[in-house]
Amino acid sequence: MTSLASGSVSIPQRRRSGLGFRDRRRFFLIALAVPAVAYIVLIALYPLVQGIWYSFFDYRLLKNGGRMTFIGLDNYVQLFTDNTGRRAIINTFVFTIGAVFFEFVLGLGLALLLWRDGRFNRICLAFLLIPVTITPLVVGLIFRALLAVDYGYIGYYLAEWGITSPRGLFAGTATALPTLIFIDIWEWTPLVALILLAGLKSLPGDILEAALADGATSWQRFKLVILPLLLPTVFLALVLRMMDAFRVFDSIFVTTGGGPADATTSLMVYGVKQGLQFFNIGYASAISNVTILCIGLMAAAFTLMIRRADVKANEQ
Amino acid sequence: MSSAASTLPASALPAVRRRRQTALQRRIMIERIALVAIILVYMIPVVWLVATAYKPPKDMFSSPPSFVFTPTLHNFQRVFEVFDVWSLLKSSIIISLGSAALSLLLGVPAGYALARSQSRYAIWVAYFFLAIRTVPIIATLIPFYLMMRDIGLLGTWWAVILINTTLNCAFVTWMMFSYFRSLPRDMEEAALTDGCTQWGAFIRVALPTVVPGIIASTLFCVMFSWNDFLVAMFLTNLDSKPLSVALLAAFGTKDITWGTLGALAHFSTVPIMLMALFMNRYFVQGLTKGVH
Amino acid sequence: MIKTSAKRLGLAALASLALASTALAADKPYAGLTLNLASQNDQFAAVIAKLAPQFEEKTGATVKVDILDYGSLLTKTQADFVGHTKNYDLITMDIVWAGQYADNGYTVDLTDWIKRDAAELQLDDIYPATIKYIGQYNGKQVAFPFAGYAAVMAYRKDLLDAAGIKVPETAEDFVAAAIKLTDPSKKIYGFVANGQKGAAVAQDWLQYNAQLGGSILSADGKPTLNSDANVASLKVYKELFDKAAPPGAVDYDWGGREESFRQGLVAMMETWSVGAPGYYDPNMSKIVDSVAITYTPVGKGLPVKYGLGGWGMGINADIDDKQKEASWAFIKWLTSPEVQKEFNMEGAGSYIRKSTLADPDLNKKYPFLPVIAKSFENADGDYRPRIPQYPEMQDLLGTAVNAVLVGGTDPKAALDEAQEKAAQLF
Numbered sequence A: 001m002t003s004l005a006s007g008s009v010s011i012p013q014r015r016r017s018g019l020g021f022r023d024r025r026r027f028f029l030i031a032l033a034v035p036a037v038a039y040i041v042l043i044a045l046y047p048l049v050q051g052i053w054y055s056f057f058d059y060r061l062l063k064n065g066g067r068m069t070f071i072g073l074d075n076y077v078q079l080f081t082d083n084t085g086r087r088a089i090i091n092t093f094v095f096t097i098g099a100v101f102f103e104f105v106l107g108l109g110l111a112l113l114l115w116r117d118g119r120f121n122r123i124c125l126a127f128l129l130i131p132v133t134i135t136p137l138v139v140g141l142i143f144r145a146l147l148a149v150d151y152g153y154i155g156y157y158l159a160e161w162g163i164t165s166p167r168g169l170f171a172g173t174a175t176a177l178p179t180l181i182f183i184d185i186w187e188w189t190p191l192v193a194l195i196l197l198a199g200l201k202s203l204p205g206d207i208l209e210a211a212l213a214d215g216a217t218s219w220q221r222f223k224l225v226i227l228p229l230l231l232p233t234v235f236l237a238l239v240l241r242m243m244d245a246f247r248v249f250d251s252i253f254v255t256t257g258g259g260p261a262d263a264t265t266s267l268m269v270y271g272v273k274q275g276l277q278f279f280n281i282g283y284a285s286a287i288s289n290v291t292i293l294c295i296g297l298m299a300a301a302f303t304l305m306i307r308r309a310d311v312k313a314n315e316q
Numbered sequence B: 001m002s003s004a005a006s007t008l009p010a011s012a013l014p015a016v017r018r019r020r021q022t023a024l025q026r027r028i029m030i031e032r033i034a035l036v037a038i039i040l041v042y043m044i045p046v047v048w049l050v051a052t053a054y055k056p057p058k059d060m061f062s063s064p065p066s067f068v069f070t071p072t073l074h075n076f077q078r079v080f081e082v083f084d085v086w087s088l089l090k091s092s093i094i095i096s097l098g099s100a101a102l103s104l105l106l107g108v109p110a111g112y113a114l115a116r117s118q119s120r121y122a123i124w125v126a127y128f129f130l131a132i133r134t135v136p137i138i139a140t141l142i143p144f145y146l147m148m149r150d151i152g153l154l155g156t157w158w159a160v161i162l163i164n165t166t167l168n169c170a171f172v173t174w175m176m177f178s179y180f181r182s183l184p185r186d187m188e189e190a191a192l193t194d195g196c197t198q199w200g201a202f203i204r205v206a207l208p209t210v211v212p213g214i215i216a217s218t219l220f221c222v223m224f225s226w227n228d229f230l231v232a233m234f235l236t237n238l239d240s241k242p243l244s245v246a247l248l249a250a251f252g253t254k255d256i257t258w259g260t261l262g263a264l265a266h267f268s269t270v271p272i273m274l275m276a277l278f279m280n281r282y283f284v285q286g287l288t289k290g291v292h
Numbered sequence C: 001m002i003k004t005s006a007k008r009l010g011l012a013a014l015a016s017l018a019l020a021s022t023a024l025a026a027d028k029p030y031a032g033l034t035l036n037l038a039s040q041n042d043q044f045a046a047v048i049a050k051l052a053p054q055f056e057e058k059t060g061a062t063v064k065v066d067i068l069d070y071g072s073l074l075t076k077t078q079a080d081f082v083g084h085t086k087n088y089d090l091i092t093m094d095i096v097w098a099g100q101y102a103d104n105g106y107t108v109d110l111t112d113w114i115k116r117d118a119a120e121l122q123l124d125d126i127y128p129a130t131i132k133y134i135g136q137y138n139g140k141q142v143a144f145p146f147a148g149y150a151a152v153m154a155y156r157k158d159l160l161d162a163a164g165i166k167v168p169e170t171a172e173d174f175v176a177a178a179i180k181l182t183d184p185s186k187k188i189y190g191f192v193a194n195g196q197k198g199a200a201v202a203q204d205w206l207q208y209n210a211q212l213g214g215s216i217l218s219a220d221g222k223p224t225l226n227s228d229a230n231v232a233s234l235k236v237y238k239e240l241f242d243k244a245a246p247p248g249a250v251d252y253d254w255g256g257r258e259e260s261f262r263q264g265l266v267a268m269m270e271t272w273s274v275g276a277p278g279y280y281d282p283n284m285s286k287i288v289d290s291v292a293i294t295y296t297p298v299g300k301g302l303p304v305k306y307g308l309g310g311w312g313m314g315i316n317a318d319i320d321d322k323q324k325e326a327s328w329a330f331i332k333w334l335t336s337p338e339v340q341k342e343f344n345m346e347g348a349g350s351y352i353r354k355s356t357l358a359d360p361d362l363n364k365k366y367p368f369l370p371v372i373a374k375s376f377e378n379a380d381g382d383y384r385p386r387i388p389q390y391p392e393m394q395d396l397l398g399t400a401v402n403a404v405l406v407g408g409t410d411p412k413a414a415l416d417e418a419q420e421k422a423a424q425l426f
Helices: A002-017 A021-054 A074-081 A083-114 A119-133 A136-146 A155-160 A176-201 A205-213 A218-246 A250-255 A267-277 A281-315 B002-006 B010-052 B074-082 B085-116 B122-132 B137-150 B157-181 B186-193 B198-227 B230-235 B243-251 B258-290 C002-027 C043-059 C070-083 C095-104 C111-116 C128-133 C157-163 C171-181 C199-211 C228-243 C247-251 C254-262 C273-279 C321-334 C337-345 C354-358 C360-365 C369-377 C390-405 C411-423
Strands: A057-059 A068-070 C034-040 C062-068 C090-094 C144-156 C189-192 C266-272 C291-295 C306-315
Touching (some): A021 A057, A021 B137, A021 B157, A057 A281, A074 A083, A074 A281, A083 A218, A119 B010, A176 A250, A218 A281, A267 A281, A267 C390, B010 B258, B085 B258, B137 C070, B157 B198, B198 B243, C034 C070, C062 C070, C095 C390, C144 C321, C189 C254, C199 C390, C228 C411, C247 C254, C254 C273, C273 C369
Antiparallel strands (some): A057 A068, C144 C291
């Protein structure tokens, strides 16, 4: 429709300069976008498609001289019937939902605390950025040390005072995953707060003042005015964190290695073990495809919500 | 303010204002105390990481944990004995800046194009870019490894830069798309009608308005590449490996060496922390428009 | 005039330089070569890096040591082999990787070279068990041993004396003593071993399993993870963790285990000999005066055998001949008696030679060497089967045994499930 319309408009112009302004503009914009698209297709999409192909094969680099045998959907069936595989899927969802939920609630609280502009708050913000910058691997190791029951500054006293089991948080099948969720919350809440703060700061001042003038209580003002306007930012923060939380690897890898038993095995931990330790390429590809599918579904749901919220905000 | 005041008799005004002001002050006070408390909780692990680098090995593991120790530089000595710290640091810097530069080079124009495009598919292309960032790295790592072998880049910084750039460039494109979209197009259109070239309108008119967004994107890219360990571990060799990869070896498998980890973490964390501290104002500014 | 003489002088200098360089080449056959060595981050790694310049001085080849953690080492070297990327020339090989290496031909078969250079290597001086287990598989020698570790028992004289307990010589006595020595109110525990999921718990349990008469392979090479003997030994292992180990032990890997012993929490620990120097080092250890090292206990009625582990050096099969030659020269240099002595004086804790273990200087520094020597003479390096399927079996056991230790899972059920998955690997 649009292309037809623009085509008919530019006919007289084309006679004069060869190409009409709108066409030239369009070619220019396409030319700007092509390198990035080509790059992604070449370097990300090509291996991805290869990964989908591999997932239908029994393909182990360390066995049978790396021969590929077609096995249909067996790799996927194995993932969903294998105890570890099922556990990994459940753990990943629990981890993602738990971590993102608390990061959002706490991050929003933190963003509201920091909203007031001033030197003091800016300094606080700078301090809160520190955890975001520490390598996730190191963050995992820090907490492993702090929570150790023999010599950890936190773990020792938690066990000594009977708050946790004497074996410590990482050793309990019920406590290990929540502990890892806590670590994730510790590291990423400030980032969520930062994104939400940026959203808060971009809110139009006149609307807020109008709400104040109407005599709305703080809670009403927050619920009826701020939150709806903040929705697009909220969803961005949620989507970004969801994508990364779903691929959690580093912190688990250096603390529990997926244990005790399979209590903290995530899809990525399982996939990396199958792919980069046993070089079981077919199965690892299936695991990562399921991961992509899960993220895709969750992201699609979020995206639709962003679009809706976006449309709503534009109408106002 | 005015509506509340108008319902009260004029004589009560100063008292109300004073009361409201003290209430506000009290509230700010409470907010600040809360913030300081949160920051203190947040600093415990960071302080531990720093302190542990100066702790003698014997005190590291005392049970119950000891709070007093004589600081030593032994751990730093050890780190320099085992690792070529400057080479690691150099690799980290090259990989993260290289990937950030390449991502910006590809992502900023693409973001601009998508934001200014009239096509209704543009938004879907933008979401496609966002989706690419979700790809778990194991899916692409082994095919990519063989690809790098075939073109002779395996073990070089380029291999890591190229693969990090896929995720980073996708993210930059998406973020700059949002940023450009939030800005009016009047100026560029005016420039174009004034006879400015397409290129000129992009470089000289549009780009200067998105500098905070570019800085925020750079920070994100640098942080992502700097902290990534799995990809770099797989693709680099002794001469090209960055700090993040050495950290795990510093920690050790059979001998836990928190001290050397802490010492090496000084080098891996301090530069990026300083960068974030100095740039945090741009970070918020850049995000403010890039988040819609 | 001056100009020409200067020219002549320059020419003469050039000629002498050329002469010198040919002399150098004869002297240093591998001048200009670089050998990349992928090394596990064990005690020997830093020592190899420290001594490598001596090899360069002698032969001209630069050796670059890439120190990696166990997981990265495995991943990177495997990727190097299957991708034929020639990143590494020399690779430190864990004893248990031999089957996989031999089956896939990752490294050069050293059999003929060893035969050829037997005199130079002084083969009689090297413990046959180290050569046999560290690198020999199906008639191939896929790596040459340079770091043999003996399974030994470290214990606290003071605690055993106070409790009036004799140093246990059988596995059964060990269990009884461990439980008796434990007193949580004083923070003294009788025993410690790895409990952490993965290679850590699998390897330690396999050691106790062997001492208690279990085995994960049948005589004809089929997996028997859930045999009665294995289930029984796993029950004992769990009992030890419940009644005699520090509470944190279910989460220990090698580092945590060693540390708990050095910090004085533990009375007895079976461990690798490589950690022993650390117990005597006052910078690290609080038990310098009370520690002693002895043989690991043996199951009642079982043949006297002591666990053998350690690292061999393999040469990447993909590299060209000159690199291979230089790599072999490096291995010969590293395992020569003189270098082995210096290597261990620097604290590598890695032994393969009779002469090194008998060396008076080393014995003065490390009083426990005779224990290692006797262990090497009765060594068993196959209690962890070195078959190609071992890494996956170890992973299955690592999850199963850990699941039992943290509670909740019945030993028989856990091993049944692991057996079912292991059977698919064969």
